[in-house]
Amino acid sequence: MNVVQPSMDDTQVMAFVSSGYVIAAGVVPDELNRQCEALPRGGMGDFVQTAEFRRGVLLNPAVAGVVRSLLGENFMVPTMAHHHLYEGPHAGQTSHFDGLTESGYGVTHLQCYYYPQAVEIDDGPTMVLPGSQYRLVDREAIAHYRDILGQLSLTVPAGTVVLTRYGIWHKAGPKFNPRRRGMIKFSYYRTQSPSRDWPGASAEIPSYRQPQRHPYVTEVEAYRDQRRCTRTWQWLCGLDETATVDHGERECSAIPLNDLELV
C-alpha cells in the first residue's frame, strides 16, 4: 500500500471548494523543470511514468498531499499528460473547459497544470475564472467572453503545479513574446468514497463558510454559489451521498496509487 499524507486543513479545503483551484508554487526541482521545459509539444508518452517524473511532479508531497486531501486514499495517478507549448505571440485562447461537464456536487477529478518555467504576464499565462467550475454552460457559447471581473492570470515561478476542479473555465492568455511557454496538463481521479480525513482541528465537522464572493456574480448567483459550495463541502466530508457525474476518462489515463511499484 502506498501512503500519501493529506496536506490541507478545513480552511484550505473550503477555499478550494469556493475557488476551484490550489497553487503549489515552485515545488518541482529545477533539474526536472529544465528537462520538462525542453520537451516537444503534444503527448508525453512514457516520460510521465518514469520514476523521476512521478517522484518530482505527480507524487511530489506538495502536490500529492493536495490530491490526497481532495480525492481520498488510493487516488488514480496519471499515466498520460499533454505538453501545451506556445512559442510565438498570439491573441490567446477563448474561455473554455475541457471535454464534458462533470456537473455533480462531488470532487472526483483534479485537472492539473504544471509549469516547468516561470510565467510572466507577457508570456501568455493560463487564465482561470475562480468559482466557474460549477457553472453549467455550452463551452462554445462562452467563446465571446473576454475580460471578466475576478479573472486570474497564473503568473507563477518555475516548478509550479496548479490543481483545479475539473470544469473550471480557463484559457491560454495573450502572449507578447517568442519565449517558450509550456504547460503540462494531467489529471487525477477519485476511487474512494469521500470522508473528512484530512488534518482537522476538531472531530466535529464545521459548517461551510464561504471565504469569498466572486466579483462577477450577481446577487442571486451569490446565494446559489453559497448553496452549491455547502453541498460540495458536505459531499467531501461524506455527509451528502448525492450521486456525482464523471465520464470515465480515468480508465485510460491513470492507475490507482496502490498499483504503482514505487522505486
Added chain:
Amino acid sequence: MIPAVQHWLADSRAKLRQGDLSESDLQQLETLLAEPVAEPRQMILYLYSKSTNMCSAIASWALFDPSQREAQADQLVASDTFSMAPTLPSQDVPYASLMDAVSAGWRVVQFPREELHPFSDTDNSYLGFGFILEKWTTGGGIR
C-alpha cells in the same frame, strides 16, 4: 461631416462676411468632396450587467473592433484564434453601467430578454445579463 469640409465652412463663413469668398474657394470645396471618405465600421461591445436594469454594475465586457484587426495585420500569426494581436487582460471596467456606455455614444442593439435567460434556482450558468452594443466609427477603441 468630413472634418475638412467643416473647416472649409468655418473659413468660408468668415470670408463671406468680409466679402472675400471666391470661385477658388468653391473649387477647393469641390476637391474636398471628391476625396475618398473612410467608411465607418461597426464596432461591437458586449457588456454583461448584473441585472436587466441598465444602471446595474458591469461584470464582464468584450470589444470586437475591426479597426484593431486591420491596424495590427502585420503582427498577426496565422493560427491566431481571433486573427488579432494580443492585448493585456484588464480588470478596469470600461463603463460603470449600460447607461454610461449609452451616454458615451454606444447604441444598444440587443437587450437581454428575461424569458430567454437560462434559469435554475439552484445552479449558475452563463454570466449575468448580456447587452450587445454598437458604434459606427472610422476610428476605433472602446471610448
